[in-house]
Amino acid sequence: xxxxxxxxxxxxxxxxxxxxxxxxxxxxxxxxxxxxxxxxxxxxxxxxxxxxxxxxxxxxxxxxxxxxxxxxxxxxxxxxxxxxxxxxxxxxxxxxxxxxxxxxxxxxxxxxxxxxxxxxxxxxxxxxxxxxxxxxxxxxxxx
Amino acid sequence: xxxxxxxxxxxxxxxxxxxxxxxxxxxxxxxxxxxxxxxxxxxxxxxxxxxxxxxxxxxxxxxxxxxxxxxxxxxxxxxxxxxxxxxxxxxxxxxxxxxxxxxxxxxxxxxxxxxxxxxxxxxxxxxxxxxxxxxxxxxxxxx
DNA sequence: TATTGTTATACTCTATAACTATA
DNA sequence: TATAGTTATAGAGTATAACAATA
Numbered sequence: 001x002x003x004x005x006x007x008x009x010x011x012x013x014x015x016x017x018x019x020x021x022x023x024x025x026x027x028x029x030x031x032x033x034x035x036x037x038x039x040x041x042x043x044x045x046x047x048x049x050x051x052x053x054x055x056x057x058x059x060x061x062x063x064x065x066x067x068x069x070x071x072x073x074x075x076x077x078x079x080x081x082x083x084x085x086x087x088x089x090x091x092x093x094x095x096x097x098x099x100x101x102x103x104x105x106x107x108x109x110x111x112x113x114x115x116x117x118x119x120x121x122x123x124x125x126x127x128x129x130x131x132x133x134x135x136x137x138x139x140x141x142x143x
Numbered sequence: 144x145x146x147x148x149x150x151x152x153x154x155x156x157x158x159x160x161x162x163x164x165x166x167x168x169x170x171x172x173x174x175x176x177x178x179x180x181x182x183x184x185x186x187x188x189x190x191x192x193x194x195x196x197x198x199x200x201x202x203x204x205x206x207x208x209x210x211x212x213x214x215x216x217x218x219x220x221x222x223x224x225x226x227x228x229x230x231x232x233x234x235x236x237x238x239x240x241x242x243x244x245x246x247x248x249x250x251x252x253x254x255x256x257x258x259x260x261x262x263x264x265x266x267x268x269x270x271x272x273x274x275x276x277x278x279x280x281x282x283x284x285x286x
Numbered sequence: 287t288a289t290t291g292t293t294a295t296a297c298t299c300t301a302t303a304a305c306t307a308t309a
Numbered sequence: 310t311a312t313a314g315t316t317a318t319a320g321a322g323t324a325t326a327a328c329a330a331t332a
Contacts, residue, residue, distance in 0.1 A: 011154065119280070
């Protein structure tokens with residue numbers, strides 16, 4: 001099989017393409033996809049997420065999460081709140097402005113992503129989503 | 144739809160995982176996946192590939208290809224040959240040693256990749272390959 | 287004029303190690 | 310002793326701009 005059909009190569013190219021397109025969609029709000037992923041996650045959460053939770057979900061090193069939360073905090077989009085249960089833990093929660101930005105840029109990012117996936121039908125997108133989830137080990141493998 | 148089901152996010156995580164695993168497989172030969180991709184491509188080619196060809200196939204900037212070819216040349220795995228047709232163009236061709244290394248590390252890299260895709264059946268891998276090709280626009284979209 | 291390869295530069299991402307404060 | 314967050318640092322990847330040689 002020729003190298004250009006290597007799944008790792010195809011995945012890397014596709015990922016780069018999607019990240020570039022998403023970054024372009026987020027750029028006018030001064031965000032990049034990694035910062036936005038943190039913002040989107042904490043907006044989905046009720047009580048806020050610890051930085052450790054964020055690191056695990058995003059598969060990032062905790063030290064990287066520090067920098068991303070710093071960026072969002074500097075932009076006034078999130079705050080760090082002390083956890084009532086554990087004084088080591090800081091819960092990252094969105095500000096009002098952060099919630100608004102998340103909705104707005106989320107829509108633009110989703111639209112851009114949809115453009116990138118234009119060649120795929122809805123059911124093909126579902127298939128792709130399921131296969132990717134299996135690759136990263138989030139779902140149980142078929143027995 | 145929760146952010147963790149975002150196709151861009153899943154793609155990015157999957158890509159990172161595959162690249163990491165492949166880099167680990169190539170490490171004992173002092174290669175990384177980007178260098179290996181150049182080596183693999185020129186080994187498939189009969190007459191060698193120009194750096195411009197490589198940049199296009201790999202979706203890299205030509206200046207990045209310069210650095211990758213430099214690395215491989217320093218390791219004695221490829222050579223730059225003047226093109227008979229165009230004195231601006233340099234054809235990148237593997238050395239004998241380069242061909243040997245490509246076969247050996249290619250097998251290890253393929254095995255590692257197969258491990259990473261362990262949860263997927265053969266037909267699912269084909270499906271994934273086809274969907275990724277469509278995303279990056281290599282294939283004609285379904286009409 | 288346009289293209290091939292090249293150099294230079296800056297920024298982002300990734301990977302580790304070590305430190306602090308709490309548990 | 311282990312965990313959450315943090316700082317620091319180095320290396321790899323990405324993105325542009327500009328240049329020389331050649332077409």
